[in-house]
Amino acid sequence: EEPPAAAPVDFLQELPSYRSVRRRRGGSQELGPAPPGTAGSRGAAARALLQDRDQQDARPAREKPLSMAEKRRFRDFQQADTEHLSRWKKWRGANSKSLKKALREVKGLSSYLVLWRHDIRSIEGKFGTGIQSYFSFLRFLVLLNFIIFILMFSFVILPIIISKYGIFNNSIAYTSPKNIEDNCTIYEPSDNKGLVYFYNYLIDLFSGTGFLEVTSLFYGYYTIDAVWISVMRYNLPLAYLLTTFACLGLSLLWIIVRCVEGFKQNLVHDADPFQSYCNKVFAGWDFCITDPNAARLKHRSLQYELHTDLLEEMLKQKITERTMKEKLRIYSLRVFINIIVIAILSGCFYSIYRVTVFSQEKSSVIDNANSLVKLLEQYLPSMVITLANFIAPLIFSFLIQFEEYTPAFEIKLTLMRCVFVRLANIGVLLFSLWSQISDCDTDECKPCGYNYELYPCWESDVGQEMYKLMIFDFIVILGVALFVDYPRKLLVTHCPCKLVQWFGLQEFGISDNILEIIYGQTICWIGTFFSPLLPAIATIKYFIIFYVKKIVLIHTCKPAARPIRASSSNFFFLVVLLIGLVLGFFPVGISIGHIPSSKACGPFRNFSTSWEVIPDTILGFPTLLQKILFAMGSEAFAVPFFMIVCIIMFYFIALARAHERAVEQLKEQLVLESRDKMFLIRKIAEAQRH
């Protein structure tokens, strides 16, 4: 490919495309000759703009890249232009203008309502957008949990409160068991009445048993069939189930909307936009940095990042040049390391399973052991899970060095493995709980479908486990901040010992912190069905964690040497949150649809499974509606629907491919046009010389 020859510069300057750029840039300095007969040079620039770009006249003045004085002139010309329009159009124009003004006012006011706006902005100025993305994510979770709690409260708890306190002359119809064996309905939560020690209350508070078990915190409280508000019958079981679905569906929708917001352009291209050099260079500098120290660190990290990326490119070059023998060695090493990783994971899962079984067995045995020991036994699963969540990432980041991937891929793979460990641990806990609940070697399960002797109200038990996980997670976060971060900082500032200085202040590990809160949020989602007040606890927990983490960041952390870019982290963590949510659908779905609901407590006493309340309600609808709804749930509808969705998806994929091909062709055309232009200019210059 021949290099473009240097065309004479003066020709280039007369090209129309070049002139339009210069005119757009220039202010009053770049006016070019005024066409004869027009008004003075003052209006020439604005008029030239109007003539040049007819179709963009409709844009308001502030979207034009002009100085303030020119924007004024442009706007005056726009208004003069509209003088000749009809009355209707003028009225419409004035209306839309005042509407936009009103919207702007509302936006300005509502920006004050944004939670923690000032805090996050100051963090952004001092630490950059990478760390700020963590705090924005935390704020998003606080809002999400608050909205979920409001939903649960208004549809499930509020009717009960209204009728309990006798407002509006109403009553509650408690569920009476029909057609169930008596054994299944025996449920006596040890509600500590009478003389109890104070520390019993404390233990109950931490493990969700005792007095807490019979409150509205857990599923067992809602043994209500219907609530009569004046003459209306409010079907509480149906409301409970539908509200749970609504909460999960709302979370799904909100996360997807946020995912897509920052990611509109990328769906067509296959090149990774985050790794592109243009992104790193043109969008590399954080213009919000105000602190000179932070600026210095940003310079260093940019230099390091560019250096590493260029190095990585050379590494990729080397990778393609690997010999067969080397490839074999590396692939066998990778397989071996993956086997080790799987072995470690299995070890984690098995230990969680055994510990959960052990803890459940111990809790059902009533003995006079020391209450602290009992509390520890209750918290054993949580402790093992937290330990596994802490150790596994360390091992993974150690092992990945031997696998010889490119640095960017190393980070991604380690993160994916850590995410998998955290989410799978919750899954294993739930699985072991279910295996206990449905443990039927003898005829234990026959009457009710589950192990009614040990678990008369199994949903409350699952709710208690989720509650314990959440409380323990919160305690660990506070404990680490108080007993690990602060002493470390005190040690580093006051102890001149070399070993301590080498250890240094801790870095604010964004990915670790975000995985921590995603883990907590997954627990909250899974636990919402079993414990309706759990979102409220999660809101308070994340609210407190914001301030704790902010203090830890400002007082004990040093900025990271290799910071994660804001957008890639935002998108990646929203994707992981989405994975957590989707994984959370499975336990809730299985509990609702497959495992028989407990007959001793809860709103679904009279149904075989929790899901059954919906077909039951549909049977009460008019016959036509019934037929339609049942038809929608049958295979005769589902299979054609699925096929149509597949066809639509294939159509869009084909459309995207066609667009991609068109873009490629246009790009090639542009290259050819540019070469043509250079060729013609050279010819003209030669012809002129002769």
Add this chain to the structure above:
Amino acid sequence: GRREGSGAMGGSASLIPRDLLGEYQELTFLSKQEILLAYKRFSELLPREERENACSVRVPKSHILTLPELRANPFQHRICHVFSTSETGDDSMSFEDFLDMLSVFSDSATSDIKSHYAFRIFDFDDDGTLDRKDLEQLVNCLTGQGEESRLSSAEMEQLIQNILDESDIDRDGTINMSEFQHVVSRSPDFASSFKIVL
């Protein structure tokens, strides 16, 4: 007309005529509170005597560069140069230039206008295209001043070649305005990093 003040924010009598305030709201992407805050910060850069008619006074570049938002910015000189409408070419800024700058860097500015001004800021020799020299200066601004913080010449070559491969569509060795706007529209970090808020 009536004068609106940022009285709640305290300080000296900082007043903008109300119709002028409305006009600024219409011609920029800033809200009323942001304009008043900008007025307050701008008049603080002036000596006391001149604060009354801050709207019509020009502030020399050295004063503007003392603002914390610009003080740590490696593109501070380019920003002043691009937004200044000074006839004498000394890059001094009037209040309206200052508002223009804040408007482009605000949250609600369109990505079109941001990328337009980003192009002008990065165009160090003001010739309307980003050629190799411009890109080299840009990368040096990013990695910091000082000899030890620059990339080696081999790395610089490789980096500039990669950038041109990604963005130079017509393969003429330079990036013009539309190519720049195209490549920046696909950049996910641009909107969040090209932002200054007082």
